[in-house]
Amino acid sequence: MDPSTVSREVVVGLEEGLHLTPMRAVTLLAEQFTCEISIHKGDRAVDAKSMLDLMTLMAEHGTPLVLTARGPDAEAAIQALGDLFDCNFRPSDRA
Amino acid sequence: MKLTDFVVPGAVIPSLQVSNKEAAIRGMVDSLVQTGNIKSGDADGIVAAILKREELGSTGIGRGVAVPHTKHASVDRLIATVAIAPNGVDFASLDGEDVYILFLLVSPPDRPGDHLRALENISRHLRNDHFCNFLRQCKDAAGIIELLEEADSNQLS
Numbered sequence: 001m002d003p004s005t006v007s008r009e010v011v012v013g014l015e016e017g018l019h020l021t022p023m024r025a026v027t028l029l030a031e032q033f034t035c036e037i038s039i040h041k042g043d044r045a046v047d048a049k050s051m052l053d054l055m056t057l058m059a060e061h062g063t064p065l066v067l068t069a070r071g072p073d074a075e076a077a078i079q080a081l082g083d084l085f086d087c088n089f090r091p092s093d094r095a
Numbered sequence: 096m097k098l099t100d101f102v103v104p105g106a107v108i109p110s111l112q113v114s115n116k117e118a119a120i121r122g123m124v125d126s127l128v129q130t131g132n133i134k135s136g137d138a139d140g141i142v143a144a145i146l147k148r149e150e151l152g153s154t155g156i157g158r159g160v161a162v163p164h165t166k167h168a169s170v171d172r173l174i175a176t177v178a179i180a181p182n183g184v185d186f187a188s189l190d191g192e193d194v195y196i197l198f199l200l201v202s203p204p205d206r207p208g209d210h211l212r213a214l215e216n217i218s219r220h221l222r223n224d225h226f227c228n229f230l231r232q233c234k235d236a237a238g239i240i241e242l243l244e245e246a247d248s249n250q251l252s
Contacts, residue, residue: 055218
């Protein structure tokens with residue numbers, strides 16, 4: 001694998017799945033990084049910086065996803081996004 | 096799930112003339128009251144819930160599109176309406192641009208999967224520039240419904 005590519009698996013812990021509020025949290029965080037970030041569900045991949053892309057993911061509670069970043073700040077991006085899933089989007093997710 | 100499974104045909108608004116987000120949401124909810132899909136006594140509560148949801152972060156997702164929504168116990172299935180705002184509405188969107196296409200969703204509290212499926216369906220079509228352009232050009236409700244049916248049967252590639 002390209003040394004600048006970083007991946008990790010997360011699971012959607014939100015009872016209501018990855019709905020619009022947490023999607024927005026993902027895009028806002030992803031946009032802080034210059035690397036390309038994709039989110040994979042099975043063999044599908046979407047751009048983590050695009051709301052319209054994320055909306056097509058349909059990730060319900062318990063869905064395993066793979067976060068992949070490629071670029072100079074990939075490691076920091078995956079760390080930050082992984083943390084967001086690990087803490088189940090709290091405290092910002094109140095929808 | 097198809098667009099025409101949850102968009103209420105009689106409630107679509109081909110030319111929404113409003114000056115702000117609250118009026119847009121009110122107009123769309125009232126339209127669902129007129130078709131009998133929402134009881135008039137529930138309209139205020141639904142508008143308030145949608146506005147409260149907007150406070151958490153705008154559902155203006157960019158590209159001139161907003162998807163205001165809420166859960167409400169008064170509906171027993173996911174319902175939606177579509178509005179075209181030819182003059183645009185300031186929705187405090189993520190990209191700072193006005194909104195011209197609105198999909199308003201009301202879903203039962205116990206069906207989060209349906210909500211995600213509807214978002215998937217709407218966004219899949221909104222990624223298609225033809226769909227967005229044709230939608231904004233629709234002059235009447237029949238034209239909007241026809242376009243949704245064409246999108247459902249993948250005739251807009």
